[in-house]
Amino acid sequence: MSSLACTYCSAPKxxxxxxxxxxxxxxxxxxxxxxxxxxxxxxxxxxxxLKADTPIPWYDHLLKPDEVSAMVPRVTxxxxxxxxxxxxxxxxxxxxVSAIRPYVAVMKRACVLASxxxxxxxxxxxxx
Numbered sequence: 001m002s003s004l005a006c007t008y009c010s011a012p013k014x015x016x017x018x019x020x021x022x023x024x025x026x027x028x029x030x031x032x033x034x035x036x037x038x039x040x041x042x043x044x045x046x047x048x049x050l051k052a053d054t055p056i057p058w059y060d061h062l063l064k065p066d067e068v069s070a071m072v073p074r075v076t077x078x079x080x081x082x083x084x085x086x087x088x089x090x091x092x093x094x095x096x097v098s099a100i101r102p103y104v105a106v107m108k109r110a111c112v113l114a115s116x117x118x119x120x121x122x123x124x125x126x127x128x
Contacts, residue, residue, distance in 0.1 A: 002083045006041040006049070007034055007090040008103040011062065019055035030123065034090055043089075043103050048074040049082075063102040068109070075110035086117045093122050 010028035014020060022042050023035045034040050040052045045063030047056065048071060063071065079087070087107065094101045104120070111118040 003086040004041050004084045005034060005038060005088050006043060007031060008100055009042050009044045013058055015058050019057055021053045022050040022056050023052035025056050049078040065102050068102050068105045071106045072109045075106055076113040079110060079114040079116050084116055087111055088119045088121055090121045090123055
């Protein structure tokens with residue numbers, strides 16, 4: 001069994017030129033705290049699942065509801081390729097933070113298609 005701790009990306013990003021590890025590109029207390037606790041994957045609206053050390057350039061893209069269907073196959077494939085059997089998705093309450101609903105929808109659908117058990121861990125508030 002291979003478990004994956006995961007959260008969604010953040011809008012605030014370091015604008016340094018070139019590539020930075022995903023965990024450094026995103027300016028997010030949520031991501032920093034989860035990354036410090038152990039291995040972490042980040043669900044990006046641009047790239048799908050990223051390992052925290054995956055180098056990425058600066059970008060500005062919020063996953064929109066009409067993009068969910070296109071992102072699901074990518075994330076499903078990544079879960080299968082990584083041999084993941086369980087995902088713990090750390091998120092603010094989607095009922096209160098509408099911008100993260102597409103990210104939660106992608107993770108739910110991808111986990112079903114990849115036969116991966118999904119546990120959603122609701123975080124208090126939503127630090128950037």
